[in-house]
Amino acid sequence: MKAWMGKIKALILMGLMAVILTGCGKENLTALVPKGYGADESMKLIILTTVIMGGVFLVVVIVLAYVLIRFRRKKGQENYIPKQVEGNKTLETVWTIIPVILVIIMAVPTTLVSFDLADASDSKDHINIDITGNQYWWHFNYQDEDIQTSQDLYVPVGEKVYLNMISSDVIHSFWVPSISGKMDVNPENTNTMYIEAYEEGVYWGKCAELCGPSHSLMDFKVVVVSKEEYEQWVADMKNYDPEKDEPESAVAKEGKDLFEENNCMACHAIGSSPVQVGPNLTNFGNRSRIAGYKETTKENLVNWLKDPEEMKPGNLMTGKYPELNDDEADKIAEYLLQLKVTDVTPDSAGK
Numbered sequence: 001m002k003a004w005m006g007k008i009k010a011l012i013l014m015g016l017m018a019v020i021l022t023g024c025g026k027e028n029l030t031a032l033v034p035k036g037y038g039a040d041e042s043m044k045l046i047i048l049t050t051v052i053m054g055g056v057f058l059v060v061v062i063v064l065a066y067v068l069i070r071f072r073r074k075k076g077q078e079n080y081i082p083k084q085v086e087g088n089k090t091l092e093t094v095w096t097i098i099p100v101i102l103v104i105i106m107a108v109p110t111t112l113v114s115f116d117l118a119d120a121s122d123s124k125d126h127i128n129i130d131i132t133g134n135q136y137w138w139h140f141n142y143q144d145e146d147i148q149t150s151q152d153l154y155v156p157v158g159e160k161v162y163l164n165m166i167s168s169d170v171i172h173s174f175w176v177p178s179i180s181g182k183m184d185v186n187p188e189n190t191n192t193m194y195i196e197a198y199e200e201g202v203y204w205g206k207c208a209e210l211c212g213p214s215h216s217l218m219d220f221k222v223v224v225v226s227k228e229e230y231e232q233w234v235a236d237m238k239n240y241d242p243e244k245d246e247p248e249s250a251v252a253k254e255g256k257d258l259f260e261e262n263n264c265m266a267c268h269a270i271g272s273s274p275v276q277v278g279p280n281l282t283n284f285g286n287r288s289r290i291a292g293y294k295e296t297t298k299e300n301l302v303n304w305l306k307d308p309e310e311m312k313p314g315n316l317m318t319g320k321y322p323e324l325n326d327d328e329a330d331k332i333a334e335y336l337l338q339l340k341v342t343d344v345t346p347d348s349a350g351k
């Protein structure tokens with residue numbers, strides 16, 4: 001009896017843990033709290049399929065429990081063999097037709113939503129952004145605005161934004177769970193989908209296709225701002241002229257020289273240059289993360305510059321420049337962190 005009680009307690013505990021753990025997701029990184037059109041439609045499909053599957057599960061469990069109890073072997077009937085039956089046309093027809101109907105009920109809306117989200121027929125009337133997936137970062141090219149940037153994707157709230165996605169190397173997958181479903185990012189062809197965010201804020205994006213040792217660190221942000229803030233951001237990014245921008249502090253100035261001496265510009269553009277061997281750094285100081293996932297602090301940036309491999313294994317920056325000493329890394333970090341071109345930032349979004 002005691003062992004039996006123990007098992008029941010363990011089961012209750014496991015159930016409780018499952019309930020508690022489902023609450024551990026971040027609010028801006030979950031498909032269960034939709035904040036955009038695609039995520040909202042997906043949520044409706046999740047509910048529809050869960051209800052149907054839950055119903056099927058319940059019916060099966062009830063029938064099974066009934067049969068197990070009603071027809072269990074009773075005392076004194078150990079040698080009793082029930083009447084042997086085989087085949088039942090009506091039953092077999094019913095349990096073939098019901099699942100077919102259920103599959104149709106789930107398949108029709110799923111197919112309609114899939115086609116809807118991939119429909120780019122009105123893309124000319126909306127913002128278009130070309131996205132390139134790279135091991136392990138994202139490049140964003142705002143077609144109409146001639147803005148090049150990386151890692152932080154700024155979009156206006158409540159507007160359709162078309163994303164044309166291609167990869168420069170292997171297959172990645174673009175996923176912002178709170179706003180939309182996933183889209184594969186292939187090297188051979190451009191895949192298009194649109195997103196429409198309902199609420200201002202910063203939403204975390206993930207690469208959802210295993211693409212190498214730092215796949216799980218290929219994070220990015222979608223910064224959803226008001227229409228006015230978006231226009232401000234576009235203007236600030238467009239008006240930024242790297243030629244005219246001289247750092248204020250002497251340390252940052254030295255950092256800029258070191259940045260040039262080490263030929264960092266061969267891979268990293270600042271401004272609207274289309275160079276995209278490595279992330280564009282125009283608004284680097286405005287970003288909330290270094291290497292996509294580490295909090296933007298000088299210490300983290302110095303560590304990244306000195307040993308990128310440690311923070312992001314398999315990245316292409318490792319070994320591309322001479323080893324930096326503490327002083328050099330500190331100066332370059334000072335320079336990069338002051339690359340702030342706008343007041344519209346992840347910190348200001350949604351506030």
Ligand code: CUA
Nearest residue numbers: 172207211215
């Ligand atoms: Cu890119 Cu995983």
